Amino acid sequence: MSKLYNPFILADGNKPSCMQMLQLILDGEASSEQQEYFKSHMDKCMPCFKSYSLDMTIKELLKTRCCGDPVPVELIEQIKIQINQNMPS
Amino acid sequence: MEETPKQHYSDTEKNDIFNHEFLPHISSMYNFGYRLTLDRDDAKDLVQDTYLKAYRFIESFQKGTNAKAWLFRILKNSFINDYRKKTKEPSKVDYQEVEAYYNSEDVDRQITPDLRVESLKDMIGDEISNALNSLDVDFRTVIILCDLEGFKYEEMAKILDIPIGTVRSRLHRARNLLKEKLSEYAKSMGYKNTEL
Numbered sequence: 183m184s185k186l187y188n189p190f191i192l193a194d195g196n197k198p199s200c201m202q203m204l205q206l207i208l209d210g211e212a213s214s215e216q217q218e219y220f221k222s223h224m225d226k227c228m229p230c231f232k233s234y235s236l237d238m239t240i241k242e243l244l245k246t247r248c249c250g251d252p253v254p255v256e257l258i259e260q261i262k263i264q265i266n267q268n269m270p271s
Numbered sequence: 272m273e274e275t276p277k278q279h280y281s282d283t284e285k286n287d288i289f290n291h292e293f294l295p296h297i298s299s300m301y302n303f304g305y306r307l308t309l310d311r312d313d314a315k316d317l318v319q320d321t322y323l324k325a326y327r328f329i330e331s332f333q334k335g336t337n338a339k340a341w342l343f344r345i346l347k348n349s350f351i352n353d354y355r356k357k358t359k360e361p362s363k364v365d366y367q368e369v370e371a372y373y374n375s376e377d378v379d380r381q382i383t384p385d386l387r388v389e390s391l392k393d394m395i396g397d398e399i400s401n402a403l404n405s406l407d408v409d410f411r412t413v414i415i416l417c418d419l420e421g422f423k424y425e426e427m428a429k430i431l432d433i434p435i436g437t438v439r440s441r442l443h444r445a446r447n448l449l450k451e452k453l454s455e456y457a458k459s460m461g462y463k464n465t466e467l
Binding site for chain 1: 289294297298299301302305306311315318319322323326386387388391392394397399400403414415417418419421423424439442443446449450453
């Protein structure tokens, strides 16, 4: 397999670790070039492939299970009352 | 984030910014407050304080810029100054160690217990939420900002007043701790072999 140009390599020449590449992908911080590279890297790197599925699942679960509690109905009203009382313009 | 020159707004403009740029984030703000304090009444107070501060300092905010990040920063600072002091909770974390590890060659070594995607998907109760809540508040915070709220590293760095490199190392450590916790839950659910 031909050696691909690695777009993750830093300006100082250091090559980021698998985990560091994965983190950028997971958090949407990778460029499209880096995403392409990582996709083909996963075909050859089982730990990355496994971690990617697991980390993605956790990220999605966090989003669905830890958000969305209703805001107490009176909170907005209380804030507006406080502003009108304390900060008369 | 704070270096914006002071703006001058009429009362109508202030109310307009408040209602259309600040208030739409109240749900995320309340969740952030709750996840930091782990108490719904404290969360309400924290959110209320934050919005009052935001209104008081509204002229430091430039209309049309990132209101959500600005509000999150105020809330985080209020939490540190007003709430964390009350509990006198000392930071249990050696951040230099966290960063040194992140930048070392050991970082790819599998230190978290093996955990299966399937066992995670079977967690239909509060396990994920409890695992998040069990983390030290500074680790919890980076996960909330990144995974729950979708902030970019640069925004997180500004909200938390830390360098981007620290955001990344802290996030890495936080996720490993979360996985350890989830792995404990998986074992208690009867997943004996937790290898993927």
